[in-house]
Amino acid sequence: MDERTYTADAEPGEDVTIKGWVHEIRDLGGIAFIIVRDTTGKIQVKFEKDEMDDDLVETGLDVHRESVVAVTGAVEQEERAPTGVEIVPESVKVIAEADPELPLDPSGKVDAELSTRLDNRTLDLRKPAVQAVFEIRAEVLRSVREAFRSVDATEINTPKIVATGTEGGTELFPITYFGREAFMNQSPQLFKQLMVGSGLERVFEIGPIFRAEEHNTPRHLNEATSIDFESAFFDDGDAMDVCEHVVKSAYEGVAENCGAQLEALGIEDDFEVPDGEFERLTYEEAIERINATGELDEPLVWGDDLSTEAEHALGQAVGEHYFITDWPSEIKPFYIKDRDDDPEVSTGFDMMHPSMELVSGGQREHRYDQLVAGFEQQGLDPEAFEYYTKMFKYGMPPHAGWGLGAERLVMTMLGLENIREAVIFPRDRQRLSP
Template sequence: RDADATEINTPKIVATGTEGGTELFPITYFGEEAFMNQSPQLFKQLIAGSNLERVFEIGPIFRAEEHNTPRHLNEATSIDFEGAFCDHHEAMDVCESIVTAAYEAVEENCQDQLEALGIADSFEAPETPFPRLSYEEAIERINATGELDAQLVWGDDLPTEGEKALGDDVGGHYFITDWPSEIKPFYIMDNDDDAELSTGFDMMHPRMELVSGGQREHREEQLIEGFEQQGLDPEAFEYYTEMFKYGMPPHAGWGLGAERLLMTMLDLSNIREAVLFPRDRQRLSP
């Protein structure tokens, strides 16, 4: 409500993947190939370009990743926000306020449940503002911990061990900003001052990543270049790119994993404890 956002619902059966690649569950749709949607990303951008401007959605996403870890699911719940005339800094502000509000609501309304879990005395909302570290500073701090066998270099994604070492060093929720453009999706806008840097950000709990977001590329020519650089066919995404021909406002947003938020909030050891009927590589029933 404070963000003045309108709730939307977007399709979960789609013709193309949000980010391409092999992390898609294919299905047969009246004789044609379709996919379970990885994210509402492209749809929420189109709606943010309409007169609604600020939108949010809470709904399922599907990732055909062959992970088998305590923090990955193949069907998860994503809390998404997208805002027109927002930059990545304002998107981070909204993200921080939503996470903090979730903690405060649980603290205020769920004391009986916290008592049952034995964490009522230790439960508290995170301190704000969350620190904002650049990607470069993040890898420098990880390397300084000496916890990794090999030093990270520019362009590396952060391994699980690196995230843990940095989380221990920071000691609370934080953002990682200014990621290299080459390792962020095609729809993330590059920094105006340095094309090697993107406006992408991640919001982290000391244990793991919770949020991925950034300012979106709203200029058609640069957006098409991003598709081609990542080996994607722009014509397959014409339903998405067509609106950009007529002009899109600058916009930014993010997606937050609801189960990961709950897992870290309640200090659960396995994300499956936060789901009634989890879906992973081994579990399709019940």
């Protein structure tokens, strides 16, 4: 076991060994300091040159920033030190020397372009604000899992290599699979539906999805993390209830457990947990409100999808999370069930942040004949999906669910300007490495 002391645990009067990175070096003549950083914070190490061995001073002050060191010494109280204590070293060992020419400044004093940061992500993550994003992301996923468990959902893992796409052959990444063509899965949609017919009834998954979209925007990725839910004997309203519960739980978990991280990002005073029920607008009501804003060059009509500009106009009008329900059947996927009293209207819904869409969901078509007809209406070959459709012959219950983009949730929660800031190693049209 590592017997080091973390910087946050160093107390006056103790002899400790700390290990971490050289964050800063300050040489003031007769006295000098290095600041050592580890996962818990920073601590000052003091060198009084005239009173210390020359080799010890030389080792401590010749080291380059971001080198990994081990410092052994006595902890003393020092009110002028950044954390109120400092270490007087007995030994300094350089574990891993850093190149003096760093591609970016991990202290954050000098800004770097996002592309430079992503090219050097390991260094970038040494900044407290960047690290805070991923600590918060971890808390979001933990809270989401707890929220699903609170509604008795079982976690599943579905294949990411598939023979057919969720919505046909568009936007798929093809791969060679033992001499056959296969694809990276766009969504766990079909598999999670099969699971609700298996007897598990209520399931969730958090996993990667792959979309060969040629977007190059601050809110699109080609590999993303999807938070998915599906439940037997649910309708679209039930699914929206769980969606709202999960999103609120994510915010509550961050508010309760990530105070230091919110402070590192400078948003601790602005962070708010959504309060009250999310407004539910029908698609028809949504386009009426969008048109009433006067923000679009051309008014929307029934059957139009919502552009980015339309989403922004409505988001500004609503001002908080909300749902859009009762979408036209023709613009929703084949597996979304139509309203029993109006086949032109689907049970599909989207859940929106004021700045963008976060969730797509709805009640699913569970009747075999209607499901196959839906394939044909959208120009898809039902036989290519026989593994899926045939199970609807054997007692598939009514069911509903949704998919939520994890990166978009984190991005909107923290007010990040680019979705790539919510991914450690993002994949987009240009970026395949690191």
